[in-house]
Amino acid sequence: MSAHPYDHGHTVAGWTGCGIAVAGTAVLGVGVCAVSGPLLLAGAAVEVIALLVTWALHLAGWGKPSGPRPRQEWSWRVRDSGARAGHAECVGCRLAGRRGGPAGEPAPVTAPTAAPAVSPAPAAPVEADPVGAGS
Numbered sequence: 001m002s003a004h005p006y007d008h009g010h011t012v013a014g015w016t017g018c019g020i021a022v023a024g025t026a027v028l029g030v031g032v033c034a035v036s037g038p039l040l041l042a043g044a045a046v047e048v049i050a051l052l053v054t055w056a057l058h059l060a061g062w063g064k065p066s067g068p069r070p071r072q073e074w075s076w077r078v079r080d081s082g083a084r085a086g087h088a089e090c091v092g093c094r095l096a097g098r099r100g101g102p103a104g105e106p107a108p109v110t111a112p113t114a115a116p117a118v119s120p121a122p123a124a125p126v127e128a129d130p131v132g133a134g135s
Contacts, residue, residue, distance in 0.1 A: 010076045013063035017054025024050055055092050059083060065090060 024046030031039030057063060061079040065087035072078070086098025093099070 011057075011063050012076060013054050013057035015076070016057060016062075017050050020050035020053055021047060055096075058090075058092055059096055059098070063092075 024043050026043075027039060027046055028043030031037075031041075031043050054063070061081070061083035063083070064073070064080050065082065073080075083093075084098070086093035086096070088099075090098075
């Protein structure tokens with residue numbers, strides 16, 4: 001049993017991206033110390049790769065949305081079942097075209113339609129039923 005009642009959000013996407021980013025930062029640091037343009041470019045490229053790998057893993061379900069999760073989903077080995085639909089307030093999911101609803105519901109898929117040529121006829125007015133008349 002864990003010593004805390006909440007999930008820290010450790011994920012495969014997070015750990016992998018962090019590891020790659022640390023390596024990129026190390027290359028950038030060596031580039032600064034050596035005053036080497038190619039090393040600085042290589043370090044920056046590794047940082048971009050870290051970002052892309054983290055994003056790809058998140059979209060594949062190895063990341064987690066922010067906010068509380070059920071206890072059975074706390075392990076970093078558990079894939080996120082709502083990743084395909086997208087997370088409601090996740091910038092990465094929105095960039096990928098996944099716009100999940102507030103509860104992880106996928107956004108409704110609507111096909112583009114042309115505007116109707118003729119507007120529909122108004123509905124017939126409904127007469128109000130007097131109180132007690134229908135009972």
